[in-house]
Amino acid sequence: MTATIERGSATAPVTAPKNAPTRKRSSGFLGSSNGKKVVMAVTGAVMVLFLVLHMLGNLKIFFGRDSFNEYAHALRTLLEPIAPYRTVLTILEIGLVASVVLHMWAAISLARRAGKARPVKYVAKKSQASGYTTHIMRFGGLTILLFVIWHLLDLTFGVVNPKGFDSAPADRMIAGFDASRWWVTLIYLVAVVMVGLHLRHGIWSAFQTLGWANRTRYKALKAGAGLVSAVLVIGFLAPPLAITFGVVK
Numbered sequence: 001m002t003a004t005i006e007r008g009s010a011t012a013p014v015t016a017p018k019n020a021p022t023r024k025r026s027s028g029f030l031g032s033s034n035g036k037k038v039v040m041a042v043t044g045a046v047m048v049l050f051l052v053l054h055m056l057g058n059l060k061i062f063f064g065r066d067s068f069n070e071y072a073h074a075l076r077t078l079l080e081p082i083a084p085y086r087t088v089l090t091i092l093e094i095g096l097v098a099s100v101v102l103h104m105w106a107a108i109s110l111a112r113r114a115g116k117a118r119p120v121k122y123v124a125k126k127s128q129a130s131g132y133t134t135h136i137m138r139f140g141g142l143t144i145l146l147f148v149i150w151h152l153l154d155l156t157f158g159v160v161n162p163k164g165f166d167s168a169p170a171d172r173m174i175a176g177f178d179a180s181r182w183w184v185t186l187i188y189l190v191a192v193v194m195v196g197l198h199l200r201h202g203i204w205s206a207f208q209t210l211g212w213a214n215r216t217r218y219k220a221l222k223a224g225a226g227l228v229s230a231v232l233v234i235g236f237l238a239p240p241l242a243i244t245f246g247v248v249k
């Protein structure tokens with residue numbers, strides 16, 4: 001038996017049902033997922049550059065207190081006398097804060113968008129790896145933010161540092177990681193490992209966003225992301241560990 005189905009005209013206007021939910025879509029490049037991923041990649045690159053320079057600067061502590069203090073002073077007097085004391089550093093700090101804020105904004109809106117696109121959870125659990133990565137990126141990011149707040153109170157403003165604010169940067173650093181304050185070194189250790197894990201995935205994601213991670217370069221780029229992160233973790237942990245274990249006094 002055959003049945004005939006009555007079809008409407010192909011050019012009939014498509015109207016949404018009266019009470020259908022209206023979805024507000026942000027437009028423009030920054031409103032798109034790709035735009036947000038580019039924001040994440042660019043601000044992430046700014047932060048990686050800061051971290052590399054910061055790590056290299058911290059290693060100056062191995063050349064003595066004076067060497068470290070001179071470096072800290074040089075940061076504050078960049079382009080002097082053309083620019084007044086601390087001008088360039090303040091501009092760099094504003095750029096860094098803007099990068100952190102934009103990076104978090106893009107991360108939160110991408111996560112929200114992913115949640116909205118799939119309001120009903122998958123019945124089958126996600127693979128272990130992707131669940132782990134999401135946790136590392138979200139909670140790791142939050143842990144790093146809390147760590148940076150503690151870190152600034154400790155080594156920049158001296159609020160939680162035994163030497164206080166009116167002291168030389170090297171003295172704050174050496175007193176801060178004294179063996180009696182081993183728990184501070186432990187906090188740094190956990191936080192820096194978090195930074196390393198966050199970076200490894202972040203750098204790799206940036207390569208994918210930029211379209212560099214094709215079949216031939218896949219392995220090399222993944223190894224590269226791991227290597228950059230490992231070098232940063234080792235370089236960052238060397239000064240606190242050397243101070244706590246009495247190698248640097």
Ligand code: HEM
Nearest residue numbers: 058072093144148155156169173188192195236237239240
């Ligand atoms: C674990 C080893 C680390 C050590 C020994 C260290 C040391 C320092 C010191 C001594 C300062 C103050 C510099 C000055 O007053 O001239 C500083 C500032 C700072 N550190 Fe670290 N740091 C470490 C890791 C990190 C990490 C992993 C991050 C970020 C995730 C970070 C972010 C910052 C920021 C944002 C500032 C303020 C920069 C400024 O405004 O001048 N640090 N750090």
